[in-house]
Amino acid sequence: MTELSSAKTRRTTNWSAIWILPLIALLIGGWLAWRAYAQAGIEIQIFFPSGDGIQVNKTEVIYKGMSIGKVIGMELDDQGQQRGVRVTLEMDKRVELHLRSNTRFWLVKPSVSLAGITGLETLVSGNYITASPGDGEPTRKFVALTEAPPLADSVPGLHLTLKAERLGSLNRDSPVFYKQIQVGRVKSYQLAEDQSTVEVKVFIQPEFAGLVRKHTRFWNASGVFIDAGLSGVKVRTESLTSIVAGGIAFATPEHRKDSPPTDPALPFRLYEDFDAAQAGIKVALKLADYEGVDPGRTPVMYKGVRVGTLKTIKVAEDLNSASVELTLDPRTEDYLTEGAEFWMVKPSISLAGITGLEALVKGNYIAIKPGPKGGTALRDFVARAKAPPLDVDAPGLHLVLFADNLGSLEVGSPILYRQVRVGSIQSYQFSRDRKRVVLGAHIEPEYASLVNSSTRFWNASGITLKGGISSGIEVKSESLQTLLAGGVTFETPNPKASVTRKVQRFTLHSSREAAVQEGVAIQIRVLSGDGINPGTAIRYKGIEVGKVESVELTDDLQAVLLNARIVKASGRIASVGSEFWVVKPELGLIRTANLDTLVSGQYLEVLPAPKAGKQQLYFEARKQAPSLEVREDGLRLVLSTLRRGSIKPGVLVSYREVPVGKVTDFELGPTSDRVLIHVLIEPRYAPLVRSGTRFWNASGIGVEAGLFKGVKVRTESLEALLEGGIAFATPNNPEMGGPAQPGQTFALHDEPQELWLHWAPKIALENK
Template sequence: MQTEINEPLIEEKKSISFIWILPLIILSVLIWTLYESYSKKGTNVQIIFNSAEGLKEGITPLKYRGLELGKVTKIVIKDLERVEVNILVKKDAADYVAVEGSKFWIKKPTVTLTKISGLDTLISGYEIEVMPKYNKDKDLKSQTKFTGLDSQPNFEYIKDGYYVTLLLRDGNSVNIGMPLFYNSMQVGEIVSKELYENNVYIKAHIYKKYENLVNESSSFILNDAVKVNFGAGGFNLKVSSLYSALVGGIKVKTSDLNAKKITDDKQYLLYTSDDNLEEKVIINIEFLDAEDIGEDTSIMYKGITIGKVTNISLNTNSVNAQAFIYKKYKYLLTNNSRFEINSAEISLDGIKNIGTVFTGKYITLNYKKGEFKTYFKDKKLLNSQINADDLELTLKADSLGSITNKSKIYYKDIEIGKISNISLSKNFNQVIIKIQIYGKYKNIISNNSLFYDMSSKLIDIKNLDLNINYSGINPLLKGAIAVIKDDKQSKLTKKTFKILKSHQEAYKIKKMRNKGFTLKTAFENNFRLEEDMPIYYQNYEIGFINKVDFEEHYSKAELFIYNKYKKYITKHSKFYKKSPVKVDASLNGILFEIGDISSLLYGSISLDNSSKKEINGYQIYDSFDTMKNSTNTINIVFDNIDGIIEQSSKLVYKGINIGKVIDISLSKNQKIVLKVQIDKNYDEFAKQGNKYYLKKSKISLQEVKNLSSTIFAVNIGVVKGKGKKTQVLFNGYDSISDIADSTKGKIFKVESLHATSAGVDSPIYYKNVQIGKINKIDLSSDASKVVLDCLIYNKYTNIIRKNSNFYDISGFKLKFSIFSGTKIETNTFTSFLKGGLMVVTPKEYDKKANGNDKFILKEELMDDWEKISPIIK
């Protein structure tokens, strides 16, 4: 087999393969990218912040006025207190940012009362802001490491702006952004605040349009946006404006609008209040003590602040207060003027200077004409100094109690002296108290004067006898001694007195010194009397109970009556134990009346001479009511007394309570008998001719009367007659109209099978003229009919004849007909509202009717009633 050998195919190979083009392109792109990256590569800066809160690597931008200049690339913890934030700054911005003087801070949302900023960062996240330092005349050195600020710095001032420099020692009251006000209008704001050499320098920017309002004559004062004043005139709150109340501010006062503008090199003091602008006179006041007063304590004259205390310093035995008085009140500073500290005083007599509880104590000036003076001593210090005219006495006591060196001597709650020294006797058995009575009061003291401790006890209970110190809170807290003056005012020859333990003991000794006579009385054992209990007549003490003898059923009391009141004890005199508390309720409110304090604490007896009846022997009753119940009563008989309440229903004459219902009973003939106690003018209200009626409430279209009887008890009214003889039994009327109606006309009885819409006081007409009214509505004796008592006035009784007809015209009548339509009829508007009757007397009228005649009420008025018009003779 022959082997076939093929000739090889020979092809020419190209010099460059296509497959190498793609790598060359990629290599070119990489070289270009590296070149672009290097040529535009920025500068890396490191900033130290206290916190990296809200910052994120690769996200948080660096911005200047909204333009992004770089981005955070890395955040590193520098130490436990700081972080290092690396920022790549764009190359074209690096020459301005990465230089000395640049300031960096973290921009966060800020909300204040004056400004809202950075709210966009709530959505986009926190940003780092930069403030480059630019100086066109000088090249700045490069810098890549910085310390970040805690907050946004102050921007450069507006070119050609108007700025004022203010000086303030305490910068806490002023903040950047705080407004400046001129006449309540904002004219500028604080733009910077710097501390230098213990002073705060504040830069204020004045807005362009208000530059003419601020000049060299201007004064700057911190704004009292909210000013509170509390004093004798009450509470006063003044707010300049809601805006200034919230943000505070600075007031600008300009005295001369034509003055020059303020230059940059001048500094103005920022005053804390308007007071600093007023001229002042410096004075010194020496106080015995300065309890509860200090710097800024007000000095007042007639309720007006005339100055303030500026400094307090201590002397050897006193306190010195440096103060100022406004120059316009300089005339008040005389050698006869006196200063004293005002403070709250609380006692059972009342509360004095209550305003000082809230505002603190203040100093008052008592002005008197004299020569100008700037050094003073307060009233307390002057009183503490012994004067030649003062009276010095010695008091002895078994114990000191609450009395101290600061305790005062009082007469009728007025300070008349003080304690100058306290020591023990030589044998240590007694306390020796030296006192000083001021010269102008020394005539109060005599040989028979009584001194007692006002403060030793608040409550003393001994053998169930209650003794309460009611002299006031001040004596109780600070200790005090009281003086009881001798009525005869004997001479003063002795210098030593004994201090009695209580007012009760001193009072008893004083009473026993009076001349008088004794009176024998009796009393029941349902109440208690005590020895020394005072006796009063018309609020004057006329004696006391000297002795009490208790027996099994009926006891005796011996009364001691002072001679000068002997004329008031007569054969008509009665005595009763006085109730210390009286409560009276009415529509005007609740009257809570307390008698004198002595009767409240110890009880008392009152003398009453209102009775005209002579008595055999004197008696003491347990109460005023019991005494009155024994005499001065009348009986009133009623058919019905709805609303009358025993001990609550009053007897009233012209709005004045003259008595009350003390008993309700039923008579044999089923009438109700009220026993009424008359307290005032018994002889006038127990006379023949007087008429008594129930003051029930009445509510109608015409009037509203006695509304209180719907809430409280029904009272009894009285109409005085002309009788002269005394009478104790009376018939009562249901209302005052019954009394008046008994003289106005005649009653005619009208019967109906059922009640009508007409009620009591509904009118009765004749030819649409009112001739009377319905006086009463009741059932007949057999209850088969309704009986109307119709009162016809005297001048119209002649109209009512035996054949007269009474018609019910109450409300309205509705007539409906297919042919004639609908017709509504009513006689009068009054009868429509409150009902009424119509009387028609026929042309052929009969004899005159009398009270015994009875009429039948007809329901429908005849159609031609208006044509019936007899001439009645």
């Protein structure tokens, strides 16, 4: 009987691994709940007088460019004495420490006022609420400000207090200027404790804080200051901004430049205007004529505006001059540079007329012409004996007249139209080559329309005598004024001719007969007027056929318009088909031409039309002389190539290094993928070109090198090396083909094949 073994038993546990998942889920849920609690925002309430511009879930709280909260709710609040809107915001928990009773909130939105535009960035981002942290007890309820608070004194920069008798047109954010540059602004203003003065708080930016010294003077630069009387009208303003929004200006007197830095705790006085501040710039001026000057009263004027006063005068020991001290407006400092000019203005009667008539009313005064801004600063000047010529920016028409001689003209000589004075001569000097006299002229604004491109000027000075024993003697003078002082007269035969308001140049003829000589008036448009002046000749085959009478800019300012007169062969020249170009000196390795223009100056050359045809009065000058070969006989061909290279009109076409033709023109092909080069083969050599002829670009040098065969250098000729060239070869008989036809197109290869260079067909040429 077999004995059976007993079974072994083991106790099992009730725990299962599947319980891990719920535990993990519980931990994650707990972590998320804790995270949501830790990052939950803080709700606060702000009372606004109006909810205009605030939107739920859109309007944010921005502080220094960062979002720290958002509007989550709005409701009307009609409890209490004020009615408005209570806005609920959810704030970032990180700002909890700053939510105190003195923290201020306000709405930022676009605002346009006399002081400028603020909140412009909200046009893109929308309105937002911003804050200014403060101290106090923790709170969750606030009342919004109606506008941004004044700039805090803790902001880096210079914070000052100015005391004024009255506020004027100053306002919050009104600018503070130094030499017309805004360096700060008005923070706020209020009545002083004694209510007798106004305290104006200003802020100067940190980089400009050093400009304010202990003895700096501040004055109210608001609006326009006008002081009128028999002695003249004084108008002063700091800038257009100060006219509209008010403003404050300051400066330190020059004799106080060593003034120490200011103490911000000490208030400054705000003067009523610049004169009261007495902060002018001192300038020393030497006068040769000091008659009628009065210290403290003689003004310094610029275009009728008073810019300073003569303060002191010291007469030289020889009594021939005087040194005076001027006090000028600080705004003139940038223009007291090398080139600034002063002169005395007083009534003066001369042959040229009466000047300085206004000084009869307001007394003699000193006039100033500002120097270039940014130039070398000066404080010592010598006055001119008389006024300088008018600036070209002055109202009216400014002209330049070219004359062979000055005659009896002088500065102030009249310019007459129908014996009525319409302008005057302002200046005169030699031209650059000293062969002519250049006069500056000015036409009064109301008469500027009398001058156009057809106008002709002549010297009407003195007396003109004409005639003889048999015909009698004719004595003629334009007027008594021109008889004594000299003068210029003009006529405008075509009132409808083109007009320009830029500085124009005209020829000043010696007489009316020379000015109105017969001929045909034409206009020529050139790209540049460099070297071309009234009187520049127009020539054909070395013969002068006309002249340029005036020069002006085109209306689009892209070119120059020459008003000229053709007096010889006008039927052929003022005709369709004529061509004009400017002849200039040419200097090159191969070609040197027109060297006479280095001495005589540039001129215009004309190629008349083949025959007199339809009249044409407007021409556009060519950039260069036309290819005269277009009217010559010969075989005309077209060469097609990918690129032009150095090929240009005039380049030689050679056969066996013998010139047989030349390039006349080039252009892009109809589809713009090829360049078409037009060539002319001389009639005697036309039989050399056959249907099998090959053309190649012979410009430059061809180099072939190899280890065993050495270096081979090839060039067609010295001319081809320097200026480019085209060569061709024709196959031997009978492969050459038939004669080429006029206008036939050939390919222009980049380089020849070795076989072409060995072709040597026998082709009979015509006798010369």
